[in-house]
Amino acid sequence: MVAIRAARMPRPPRFGATPLMMQETAMPNPNSEILIDAVQLSYGSHHVLNGLSLNVAGGEVYALLGGNGAGKSTTLSALLGFVRADAGRVAVGGIDPARDPDGARRRIAYLPENVALYEHLSAVENADYLLALSGTPRARAAIVEALAAAGLQERAYDQRLAGFSKGMRQKVAIAVALLREVPVLLLDEPTSGLDPRATSDFNTLLHAVRDRGTAVLMVTHDLLSAADVADRIGFLEGGRIVEEVTAEGPARFDVRGLRDRFAGRALAA
Amino acid sequence: MSAVSLIARDELRLMRRNRVAVTAVVLLVILTLVAVVTSWTHQQGIAAARAQHQAHADHAFEAQPDRHPHRVVHYGHFIFRPLGPLAAFDPGVDAFTGNSMFLEGHRQNTANFGDVRQSSPLIRFGQLTPAFVLQAVAPLLLIFLGYGAVARETERGTLRPLMLQGASARAIVLGKLLALGSVALLIAVPAMIGFALIAGQAGAYAGPMATIVLAYAAYLALWVGIVTLVSMLVRRRRDALLALLAVWAVTVVLLPRVAPEIANRAYPLANRLQTDVAIARDLRRLGDSHNPDDPHFAEFKKATLARYGVTRVEDLPVNYKGLLALEGEALTSRLFDHYAARDFAAQAAQNALVGAIGLVSPAIALRQTSMAAAGTDFEGHRRFLEQAEAYRYDLIQRLNRLQAEAVTYADDTAEDAGADKRKRITADHWRKLPEFGFRAAGPDALVRASLPGLAVLSGWLVVIGAALVLATRRLGARR
Numbered sequence: 001m002v003a004i005r006a007a008r009m010p011r012p013p014r015f016g017a018t019p020l021m022m023q024e025t026a027m028p029n030p031n032s033e034i035l036i037d038a039v040q041l042s043y044g045s046h047h048v049l050n051g052l053s054l055n056v057a058g059g060e061v062y063a064l065l066g067g068n069g070a071g072k073s074t075t076l077s078a079l080l081g082f083v084r085a086d087a088g089r090v091a092v093g094g095i096d097p098a099r100d101p102d103g104a105r106r107r108i109a110y111l112p113e114n115v116a117l118y119e120h121l122s123a124v125e126n127a128d129y130l131l132a133l134s135g136t137p138r139a140r141a142a143i144v145e146a147l148a149a150a151g152l153q154e155r156a157y158d159q160r161l162a163g164f165s166k167g168m169r170q171k172v173a174i175a176v177a178l179l180r181e182v183p184v185l186l187l188d189e190p191t192s193g194l195d196p197r198a199t200s201d202f203n204t205l206l207h208a209v210r211d212r213g214t215a216v217l218m219v220t221h222d223l224l225s226a227a228d229v230a231d232r233i234g235f236l237e238g239g240r241i242v243e244e245v246t247a248e249g250p251a252r253f254d255v256r257g258l259r260d261r262f263a264g265r266a267l268a269a
Numbered sequence: 270m271s272a273v274s275l276i277a278r279d280e281l282r283l284m285r286r287n288r289v290a291v292t293a294v295v296l297l298v299i300l301t302l303v304a305v306v307t308s309w310t311h312q313q314g315i316a317a318a319r320a321q322h323q324a325h326a327d328h329a330f331e332a333q334p335d336r337h338p339h340r341v342v343h344y345g346h347f348i349f350r351p352l353g354p355l356a357a358f359d360p361g362v363d364a365f366t367g368n369s370m371f372l373e374g375h376r377q378n379t380a381n382f383g384d385v386r387q388s389s390p391l392i393r394f395g396q397l398t399p400a401f402v403l404q405a406v407a408p409l410l411l412i413f414l415g416y417g418a419v420a421r422e423t424e425r426g427t428l429r430p431l432m433l434q435g436a437s438a439r440a441i442v443l444g445k446l447l448a449l450g451s452v453a454l455l456i457a458v459p460a461m462i463g464f465a466l467i468a469g470q471a472g473a474y475a476g477p478m479a480t481i482v483l484a485y486a487a488y489l490a491l492w493v494g495i496v497t498l499v500s501m502l503v504r505r506r507r508d509a510l511l512a513l514l515a516v517w518a519v520t521v522v523l524l525p526r527v528a529p530e531i532a533n534r535a536y537p538l539a540n541r542l543q544t545d546v547a548i549a550r551d552l553r554r555l556g557d558s559h560n561p562d563d564p565h566f567a568e569f570k571k572a573t574l575a576r577y578g579v580t581r582v583e584d585l586p587v588n589y590k591g592l593l594a595l596e597g598e599a600l601t602s603r604l605f606d607h608y609a610a611r612d613f614a615a616q617a618a619q620n621a622l623v624g625a626i627g628l629v630s631p632a633i634a635l636r637q638t639s640m641a642a643a644g645t646d647f648e649g650h651r652r653f654l655e656q657a658e659a660y661r662y663d664l665i666q667r668l669n670r671l672q673a674e675a676v677t678y679a680d681d682t683a684e685d686a687g688a689d690k691r692k693r694i695t696a697d698h699w700r701k702l703p704e705f706g707f708r709a710a711g712p713d714a715l716v717r718a719s720l721p722g723l724a725v726l727s728g729w730l731v732v733i734g735a736a737l738v739l740a741t742r743r744l745g746a747r748r
Contacts, residue, residue, distance in 0.1 A: 080433060102437055110433045116426035120283045132275050133434040 032057050033107075033184050033215035034079065039088030041074060041239075048074045049085070050239030058183060061206060061216040063226035066236030072219040075236070076186055079217070080110060092184055106135075109177035113189035115169040119162045123147055123172045126161060130176050138179050146175035151201045166193040174205060185209060187218040191225045203229045227253040272436045276444025280418060281451060290414050294452065297410050298459055301402045305463035308398045312357035319349040319368065323705075331700045335693040337681075338671040339594065345373035346664065348705040350653045353644045354470035355477060358463055359400035361645025370654075372661040374594075374668070375601055399460045400639050403485050404632055405521050407456045408492040412513040414452055415496040417506040418445040419744070424505050428744070438744035442737060445497050453489040460485070474712035477642040480719045484638040487726040491631055494733040501740045524630040531626065532619035544608055555600050569596055583678060590681045591673025598669055602662050609658070613651060620647055624721060631729050638722030642715050653707060660705045671698055 032055035041049035048071045056062040066072050077083045078090050081101030090097060097104035117126045127143045138146075147157055150171040161169060170190070177185060190206075191199045199222075206229045210216055220226050226233050233253070234241045243261070247253055270278070284290040326347035333344060350368045352360075419441070422428035431441060464482065467473050495516065500509045539547070556565030573592060574580060582589035620637075627633035640646035671694060672681070680691040710718070 080429075082429070101432075102435065105433050106435055108433065110430070112426070112430065114426060116430050118279070118283075118427060119425075120286050121279075129275065129279055130430070130434045132270065133272055133431065133436045135435055 033093055034062075034217055035089065035091040036075065036078070037089040039078065039085045039090055041071075041078060041083060041085045048239055049078070049088075051088070052236070052240050053088075054234055054241055054244075056184075056215045056217050058215045059210055059213045060232070061210050061218060061230045063218045063220055063230035063233045064236055065220060065223065065226060065233060070236040071239045072236055073188065076110070076188055076217075076219060079104070079184075079186060080108065081105065107182050108184045108186055109180045109182045110186045111170070111173050111177055111188065111190055113192055115166070115173040117161050117169055117172060120160060122158045122160050123152060123164075123168075123175075124157050126172055127176050127179065131179055134180055136180050142179065143175070146179045147172065149178065150175040150205065151198065167195065167198045170194065170202075171198075174202065178205075178209065183214060185214050185216045187216065187220070189220055189222075190218060191220065191222045199225055223259055224255065227255045227258065233258070272440035273443045273447060276431075276436060276441055277447035277451070280445055280448035284414055284448070284452070293410055293413060294455065297402070297406060297456055300397075300406065301399060301456065301459035302462070304397045304399045304402045305459055305466070308360070309357045309463065309466055312352060312360065315368075316352055319351060322347070322369070323349045323351075327704055330702075331696075333696060333699050335695050337692045338591075338668040338676065338694060338698070339374075341699060342374035342594075342665055342668045345371055346705075347371055348657055348660070348707075350650075351707055351709075353649075353709050354467045354473040355481070355643035356645050357467055358398070358460070358481065359639045359643040359645055360398060361640035361643060362647055362650055363645050366647075366650045370657045370661075372657065372664060374598060374665045376605075399463050400636075400643075403457065403460055403489070404635055404639075407453070407489060408517055408521060408632075410456065411449060411453060411489070411492045411496050412510070412517060415445070415449040415493070416500055416509040416513050418449060418497055419500040420503055420506045420509040421500075432744075438741045441744065442497065442501065442741045445500070446493055446737075449493045449496060450490065453493050457485065457489060472709065474715065476712040477644070477715040477719070480642040480716050480723065481639055484635055484642070484719065484723055484726060487723070487730055488631060488635045491726065491729050491733060494730070494737055498733060498737050498740055501737075501744060520630040521632045524626060525633050525636065528623045528626040528630070528633060529619070532622040535622055536615045536618040538612060538615050538619075544612075548604060548608060551604050552601060555604065565600075566593070566596075569593075585678065587673045588676050588678045588681055590678060591669055591671075591676065594669040594672055595666060598662070598665050602658075605658070609654070616647060616651075624725075627722065627725055628728075631726055634722040634725035634729070636722075638719045638726065641718035641722065644710055644715055646718070648718055649710065652710060656707060657705070664702060667702060 034054070034056040036052055036054050039049050039052045040047070050071075052071065052075065054062065054064070064072055064075065074083060078085055079092055079097055081097030081104050084098040092104040093107045095104045095107065118129065121129060124140060124143050124147070127147065128138070128140070131138050131143070144157060148154070152168060152171040152175065156164070156168060161172070164172070170193070191202060194202060203225060206216065206218075210229070210231075216229075218226065218230065231247050233245045235243045245253065245258065284294075326349075330344070330346045333341060348370050350363075352363065352368075356363060417424075419428070422431060422441075428441075432438065436444075461482075464478060468478065496513060499512050499516070500506075503509045503512065556563045560566070570582065570589075573585070573589070574582070577585050579585055585592075623633060624637060627637060637646065641648065675694045675698070676692055680688060683691065
């Protein structure tokens, strides 16, 4: 496993043991690494976020589920500073991404659904370049260790990405995200296109990231994966969280119950 | 290493790993080197040939035997325009305007023997010079190497991840500009070698050379900016390439060739035949010195006799035929000057219009700057024509004065058996006549002449710079 050198974040208190606890909205927590409070955001006349509130503390994985067009990607764009909220508050580690996108982005590692890396560079060169850009250059040994931790095969380290599968690219991106050791990790459909083995490896890796105190916000359609790694699952509909569920006990979530309820919501949406 | 340097380094690494790009750069560098060497040797050859021809012409003129001065007037004299050292970099209009003139009495000839009339037809399509390579070919290479600089990141989705790694939009754009600028610098190196060759030559002024370096640096920087800007404004590489090729075709190929045609239609020049007919008509109006009833020359004769206080031309202390030749040459030269000034004015108007079109074509602005600083523009040619005419007029009038003062009227009008010998004066007189020495424009004048084009290029840089700043603010802000 990759060495973790970031300062450990204080672990959030574990949630209550009530199975499938429902709540209408998240309460704003000013100490959260990720804070979204009553955000309204429109593209022209199309209202995308409609009073969205959620917060994610360090050492917590929050899975955001929702149908197409529910506002999942826009939520990530707002956190990354690519779009500005019309009303409400967005903060990453206390920084407003719309006002100081560079400051906010320095605290974020982002794994998009379709990982875009440089075809003309090898896996190691990609990591080396992106880490140097982020101001956290790493020695080759550390990069190789991270790539191994992400599950990339050794023979692929120095191959150019032109021939890489989606899963292999994702592993490179994960390695970069891990090596940046930032307090916030945003994931957009991280297991999309991964085979079951790779998905399982990824989830294991995510547990390790959470354990070192990183706040993780994962946007996904993959309920099983979300149930495996998330501490809380929020269901986004019409630009706001309509239900939020907290993991409880060894079983964590009632996956069947979640599937039935969320599938019904997604169909209704 | 800063984000700008990292992005520039990666962009250069991408170019290095692209065999087509490397091959293209190497080919262009070789092409420029070949252009430098061939242009240099070509100009050296021209300079040597002109110097040799001038020496032969001077020798032939001085080797004339004892003869009547008016025969020397009609024997005439060839002069050749020497080229400045910077013509090796940019020969300008020299190949088209002609570089020699035949000077004779009663006529003001035009320059002859332009290279385009003597060489292969290929020279009409553009001589391979360092200036041509940098003006036309280098932008094309910058387009092919840089069209995808930002569009590639947008198209492949690497732009946002790049920004999320902490690279600001400004750093990304500056990095791309730095990389493409480095390529432009590499392209310019062979031309700088050419400049180093020129620098040691007599008459190679630092000011004009610095102006040329500045102008080409601005031009290449401008193309680096244009390529990057277009690459930022479109989402697909293919669109960027098409748009840039269109910009290149219009500004570098089309406008510089269409602009002179437009100028020619707006300010048409009379052709040689029209001018000759008009001059002949005006000459008839001026008067005929051989016609005793011609009012102008009758008046001239009357005034001359009065000035010397005699009643017959035979009693004048000077040869009246020489005085007539002096007066006739003065009259015809004024007429020639009038037509030359008319043509120069039309050509100046044409050049001004081409310069105005240069506002939308940096290639035209650069060409004008480059030729002006090299002294090979139309003004340089005009300078030669004016000095040649001044020399011709002085030479002919000196010979006419010799006729007036060294040949008596009696001998000049005699037709007896020995008269021809008595009309001759010694050959020493021709040898004492001054030789033609072309005075090229000084460094200050060359720099001054290149300032308008330089100002246009600077204006373009400001506009493109401002557009880059605006486009940078929008970079990555799309949904």
